[in-house]
Amino acid sequence: MSGMFGSIGSLFATGPRLRYDLDERPHDARSLGRWTHAGGTSRESGERVSVFTFRGDAQRDARALEIARNGVRRLKTMRHPNVLLVKETLEVETGSEIALHVVTEPTTPLETHLREIARGGSDSQGGEYLLLGIREIATAVAFLNNDCRLVHGAISLASVVVTERLDWKLWGFDLCSELDAIGHGANGDAKLIHGAYLVPDQYKPEEFRRGDWVSIPEGPPWAIDAWGLGCLIQEVYSGGALRGTDQLREVSCIPQTLLKDYQRLLGSQPTRRYNPKKLIENASLFANKLVETITFINNLALKDSIEKERFFGHLPRVLEQLALQPVQKKILPMLCDALVFNQAPHQAILPMFISAQDIPLEAYRKIVIPTVLKLFENPDKMVRLDLLENLSRYADRVPDEMVDDPLYERLSTGFTHADSNVREMTLKGASLLVPRLSERVITASLLRHLSKLQIDEDPAIRANTTICLGNIAQYLSEATAKRVLLNAFTRSLKDAFPPARLAGVMALEHTTQYYEPAEVSQRLIPSLAPLLTDVQKDVRVRSFQVLQIYLESLKRHSDALEQGPEAAAAHVEREQKKGHANAAKKAANVLSWAVNMAASKIGGPEEDARAQVDLTNERLMAKSFSSAAPPPKLYGESPRTSTQNTPAVSLGPSPAKAMSSAYDSSRRTIESAAQKVSALSMNDDFNDEDDDADGWGDLDIVDPAEQAARERLNSRTTSSSARVQLPRTNSGGMKKSTSDGWGDGDDDLFEELAPPPAPKPSIPSTAPRAGLSGARTMGSSGHVGLSGARRPLSSGSLGGLAKPMGGVKPPPMKLGGGAKKPQADIDLEAMLNG
Known part of the structure; x- marks a missing residue:
């Protein structure tokens, strides 16, 4: 050796x-x-x-x-x-x-560990933890004696250490010997004989103390170590090293459930001493919540899915009844390992966060954060939903250098997930991370994802996207906010879903500091005015209020203009500073306007009986984005289904989703023609996947000749109400977004989603020009396509030219189905020269 x-x-x-x-x-x-x-x-x-x-x-x-x-x-x-x-x-x-x-x-010596427990005060659940430790050492001893036929020879307080995870482990194998080798006596190689002097007499049974090496191999292999295990139990419950053999008779400190087994371990006859294997098999001795919980987690590989779901559904309530130290230092690492290695179901995520809620920050970042980042790579939809649902539990504990990457980078993949619940919860999660995200990530990634979500097929997500953008406006740079917000909010005003329109109105009300007077008069008010006759009362009432705010602002600006341009510029600067100051004061209650929107009734008279949501004491973010989690499931409750596009049971419906359901039940009151136009526009135009264009309506194809004709028409128009803003095009005729999808603020990006109250008559067209040759058709969204006819113009575009042209009412354009084939395009040259 x-x-x-x-x-x-x-x-x-x-x-x-x-x-x-x-x-x-x-x-x-x-x-x-x-x-x-x-x-x-x-x-x-x-x-x-x-x-x-x-x-x-x-x-x-x-x-x-x-x-x-x-x-x-x-x-x-x-x-x-x-x-x-x-x-x-x-x-x-x-x-x-x-x-x-x-x-x-x-590791820490068990003796030191027991002193620390004593200094920490009495713990009503401490007895369960001590029993668990004794069980672990008894398991090691039973393995040595029964499976290996080895004798440890020095089982005591000094031969046990405790790891950081509170695992009790056996060491001190200096005297460890084969049972048969002991029978050779001093002439053999058994270290138990040659080193017997190292063990104090009180830890030795009678045959060991008198050196009866011949009789020891004739007895059971556990005879010596069973005595040592009894000594260890006395030391654990008395809180210190064994003073002498007489102390073993003091049983007042031994729990009654353990007393009989303790006495059997210390039997005077070696053949009748208790086998440590029987000790650990004593179900009644270890029938407590801590032992059962740890035993179940250790044996997860042997459990079926139903057993796992029932166990982890009940675990959050069990954790409340367990001692704090075993939960934090033992159960928490076990849960993290089980989740990372895909042994535990998604129901184990909530218990993991509950176990970790009070641990020190350094330990949290060492144990929990790596587990969370690893779980974001799991393809299971339910795992991601649980991570997003509990984001508020760990978001502020992620180190600053890890927020952009890897946390946000892994979270952002949920923006494009096929399941709408994942997209909505990702939206909520991103809003929590925005205060800690860098400007680069917000501009280059988050805003582009939000631009896609504002045209999502799920109307609730469209509404919540506007809410989210209104809340994160304070974290945008001044230039980005002025370029993005007005385009996004005016776009939502033309959404077919009433709560989305209401969200846009409220967002405009709470972001007044970002808009110049010229933008207010030329773009914001014209976009807001149609909502004064909206079919939904809530939208109309709020639109009047917001319109009044901006009219008063314009009046103050007008008064300042009378004093000269410099005074007007100073006035604008003061108004913006005042708006930012008010926003800072409302930072603690930033979602109040979103919650008010969520509490509105949108279903008409039949919805008036709906109970009002109590918003006073609830978390505002939870109410706005449905993040409130229900109590843990008990045994026998059915788990959440993993069917795609099915909401998780633990995710309550968001206010926007609830309004979406009410809106579906009452949409018969809305004009069917407007619904069809909106549906066509939503399904065709805004679902185009283009890496360069990010879904903010910059995909229209404009013919160069038509564009030139429109420019000449604008140059002849003297009335400001007849001016038409032309979409800018690239060399290929395709409008392109170069940054975040909201454009530069000089075009109406959501015009095609506005359902017209009634079809508008069109100006008759002439024969197709040579450059087109019938190559254009109207797509399902009403845009000009590449192989046929053209849609009728909406009230917000060239259809509004009737008044500047002298009030002549043109005949309507037919769009197919008749005997006469529609013309391929509108001849603006004839309009100009007519």
């Missing part, structure tokens, strides 16, 4: 060196023999470890060194969950002194 460590030392030309820095003060708990126990830190990785060291003179302590080497060899070759795991061993020879180093995972 001495050659083992000698060979290690011969691998290094200059001799081996310990690669760890030891703590100045080692643990003061007792150890077997001359072993010392100190904490250490790796010089290479900074990893914390424990280092057990034995020092002796090569000549004087030859026998002690031989026994210590036996302990190192046994510990290295022993593989069991309840036996201390060795990372590295090293033997260093300095002159005549030899040092044996055993490097393990970080």
